[in-house]
Amino acid sequence: MLGESESPLSDGYDLAMFDLDGVVYVGGTAIDGVPERVDRLVAAGVHVAFVTNNASRTAAEVAENLLKLGVHASAEDVVTSAQAAARVLHDRFGTGASILLLGGAGLVGALGDLGLVPVTDLETPDVAAIVSGFGPEVRWKDVMRAAVLIRDGLPWVASNADMTFPTAYGLAPGHGVLVKTLADFSGVQPVVAGKPARPLLDETIRRVGGERPLMVGDRLDTDIEGARNAGVDSLLVMTGVTGLLELLAATPELRPTYISPTTEGLFEPHPAPRMDAGAASLNGWTASVVDGRLTVVGGGSPADWWRVVAVAAWQHLDTTGSPADTSGLSTPGA
Known part of the structure; x- marks a missing residue:
């Protein structure tokens, strides 16, 4: 029920896709050994990507934060759910399409990068779709208007459906709470771009490269299930939210290919019981x-x-x- 690798994983995969919170850092501090291991992977010729469901920050902002933590990263190494959502919209509606925005700066930048036109006035006519993402400054009156537009048939893409969001004061309501509110009112489910849906990992592979990708995560219901949905192998590390009880109760769609206490498992063989x-x-x-x-x-x-x-x-x-x-x-x- 677990995968087996006689050689270190770094020899068998050419793209390591790292989740952030619980894998690279916890509480604003890099997890011991992770910055050095990222450098080792790059030195070994492995592509490295940092993958996040957080759509509020741009890739450049995420990379800047990683650099402050001692993790060598550039904006090109970071892929966000905002970028994945923009790709979904671009593939469907094409360059130049006007997209109503219910979110923050991360979505604005991602839409613009692909030639889409972000529109913040929800009364604007002739828009192609609406996109939503985590945005602390989103106003309730805009949420109400968006709900009516979605109910009346405007296509809707959500960056992610995470029910919680980590903050300095603990877990707070995430974008998934807004997604549920909009869906309950409108009777419409969005196309979701972030994990565990497939678009985010597909976009990561497209942007960063690699023919043999490996997802490295700490959360079963996003990282590991997302890897399964994308048809790629996964390494679960026990440095984040998953503990013994969660792991042992995992149903097949939530089970990783490999398990390791830390990301050092990237440089080790993985025998199977x-x-x-x-x-x-x-x-x-x-x-x-x-x-x-x-x-x-x-x-x-x-x-x-x-x-x-x-x-x-x-x-x-x-x-x-x-x-x-x-x-x-x-x-x-x-």
Whole structure:
């Protein structure tokens, strides 16, 4: 149920697409080792991209922030959901199309870069579509007008549908809350550009290049599911929001190709556990579910621990429909 690579992933993939929060940084601080690993990938000839569902900032602004954190990045290395949304609109309506804007500066720049005309006056006639994205300055009267236009048939593209947005004061309502409000009122679901929908990763590959892409993420329902929807492999790192319970309860569409405690896993082989009589074994670790409870015995590397518990728990979930009981089980290093 996990992929296997006898050689380091950096040898087998030529594009590493990094999610940001939880993979590159947490709380405004770069995660230990990530800046150096990005440099190692580039030195090895691997294309590197930084992929974000945040449509409020331009690619240049995201790159500037990464540089402040010690991560070498340029605007050309960053791909946002605003850029993916602009591509969806350009492919459908062509250069020069006027697009109503319900969002921030990131969308304005992305639309202009592809020759689309952003329109902020929602009373403007003869527009081709409306695009929405995270924008703290969006006014309620504009939301109301947009809802009516969408209900009355104006095509709608949303940059993303994330229900939460990280801030300095904790998780706050994200653009997905607005998307749900508009959809509930209008009865219309938008075309979504950001993860887990496919356009963002397709746009990343188109812009940055690479024939063998790998998504590197920390979140199952955006990064990993998005990779599956785009038909690319994924590496889940345990430095962000996904913990033991979330991983072991993952249904097939949310399961990564590879697992590693950190992004150091990009430079390591990835052996896959072997199943025997319901037990998953790998390099000294054995995990099994007995009477619904997950147990692990043996010893070895933390990476292999995560691999055996995932495979054993997923087999139990697929067989019984119930997640394994993990009470009393401690993760490596806990």
